[in-house]
Amino acid sequence: MRPFQLTLIILILFVSTTTVLATPKMRPYSGIGVLQISSVGVTDAIRLYSDPGIGRCCKVETTAIKELNGWLFGEELSPSLLVTxxxxxxxxxxxxDAGxxxxxxxxxxxxxxPWEQYLKGKLALFLRNSPKKMTQVLPRPGAAEGTPLKPKQPMKIILAQGDWAYVLLDQNSAGWIRWRDSDGRLLVGFDVPLAK
Known part of the structure; x- marks a missing residue:
């Protein structure tokens, strides 16, 4: 009986570990915009406060910022933080990662x-864990049905209005997408591999 229990426990641990490793990161809240940090001249960690100018709470290294949001904004660009x-x-x-x-x-x-300015002209992709019903191009904001996009289909954002963005897919097709959901979580990322 004991070997069976031990085998069962090992199996459960193995399955839970592989599930955690395979799970994509949770889609972050978009907030109000993006802060791009120039690492030039930053030698120490950046100090953060609990309230503006009151009570230092923690510090963060620019390398940690790149690791935190590199999957969202791309590894090649300057480190970026979501502004709430x-x-x-x-x-x-x-x-x-805990928000x-x-x-x-x-x-x-x-x-x-701010997001409406940041999005304009950017190449974007739907994030892997975006709901399928939201990964489509619509003829107008709020339309009931649209054209589903292929995974990893890059889009060029022409303009953004509220939670919606007008995108160009190629020379012959364009339409509207939601770039964040009704809860304020991002649906798109900007780590778009360039064609070679």
Missing amino acids: ARKGDWLEVEHD RSGWIMQERRWIYT
Whole structure:
């Protein structure tokens, strides 16, 4: 009886470990925009605060930021953080996989861009774990049915309005997609491999 129990426990551990490794990252909340951090001149970790200018809560390395959001924005670009709120020159940013946030004062060499401006002209893909019913191109925002997209189909975003973006798929087809869902989670990412 004991060898059976031991085998069962090992099997359960093996299955749960492989399931965790295969699960794609959870789609993050979009917030209000993106902060691109120039790593030039950043020698120490970036300090974050619990409230703007009050109570340092933690610090984050630029290499950790690249690891955190590289899958979303691409490894080649400067490290980027999702911005959830803004108060003057202070930005609230998500700094780990659990969605914890802290406040950071925007420096001159860093670029904060609200989503509608950030999306314009970007190449995007639907994230792997986006719901199938939302990975389609529609003739107009809110239309009941559209054309489903193939996995890893790149789209060029022409303009964004609210949760919707007008995209160009190729020279002959364009339409509307949702770039974030009704809960505010991203449906698209920007780590688009360039054609060689």
